[in-house]
Amino acid sequence: YVRPKHIMYSHIKRILDKFVALAILVVTLPVTLIAILGIKISDFGPVIFTQTRIGKFGKPFKMVKFRTMYQDKVEEGFDDDIEEIEHNDKRIMPFCKWIRKFHVDDIPQMLNVLKGEMSIIGPRPVREEVYDENRENIPFWECRNWVRPGWTGWQQVNTNEPIPEERLAYDLYYIKHRTLFWDIVIFFQYLARVLSGKCK
Numbered sequence: 001y002v003r004p005k006h007i008m009y010s011h012i013k014r015i016l017d018k019f020v021a022l023a024i025l026v027v028t029l030p031v032t033l034i035a036i037l038g039i040k041i042s043d044f045g046p047v048i049f050t051q052t053r054i055g056k057f058g059k060p061f062k063m064v065k066f067r068t069m070y071q072d073k074v075e076e077g078f079d080d081d082i083e084e085i086e087h088n089d090k091r092i093m094p095f096c097k098w099i100r101k102f103h104v105d106d107i108p109q110m111l112n113v114l115k116g117e118m119s120i121i122g123p124r125p126v127r128e129e130v131y132d133e134n135r136e137n138i139p140f141w142e143c144r145n146w147v148r149p150g151w152t153g154w155q156q157v158n159t160n161e162p163i164p165e166e167r168l169a170y171d172l173y174y175i176k177h178r179t180l181f182w183d184i185v186i187f188f189q190y191l192a193r194v195l196s197g198k199c200k
Helices: 004-027 029-042 094-101 109-115 128-137 141-146 164-177 180-196
Strands: 048-054 060-066 119-121 150-152
Touching: 004 029, 004 109, 004 119, 004 180, 029 060, 029 094, 048 128, 060 109, 109 150, 119 180, 128 141, 141 164, 150 180
Parallel strands: 119 150
Antiparallel strands: 048 060
């Protein structure tokens, strides 16, 4: 049984997702154009990098990002979200270090939000192999896919630890207690961390 308040929450959140995604695309347009030009000048490969991630109810989708690594260093199975990437990683184009630092490379994910594959707030989507491995080894891992994956979320504003169990705890807490007001709080907490350059 799905409670009416949860249905109302989902409908309102979807409307807000579209509005915020469009607003972000418009506000960040100058930065986006600089990023596109810089990537093309640094390396003449494609500007956009796509990678298969797991969405709501375990459905795969293609998540889009700005490519920040040299074209010959990009690997389909490489998760460029995890914190094992060091600041001096030679695969990252020098121009793109600031793009990663301020998460400009995540702006194209607004297209995923508009398509309904992602939400602004929710558990971060993971790669298929990570999903399959954690589903086998970590109890309740699949529960994080009861909602749309997010551009950012409760876990991202609270911890940078790559430990899957710890990330899952934050995600499940969010799923159980989520509200529109809390979504708004998380959104502005994330923006504050991004603008300060402290968000990984």
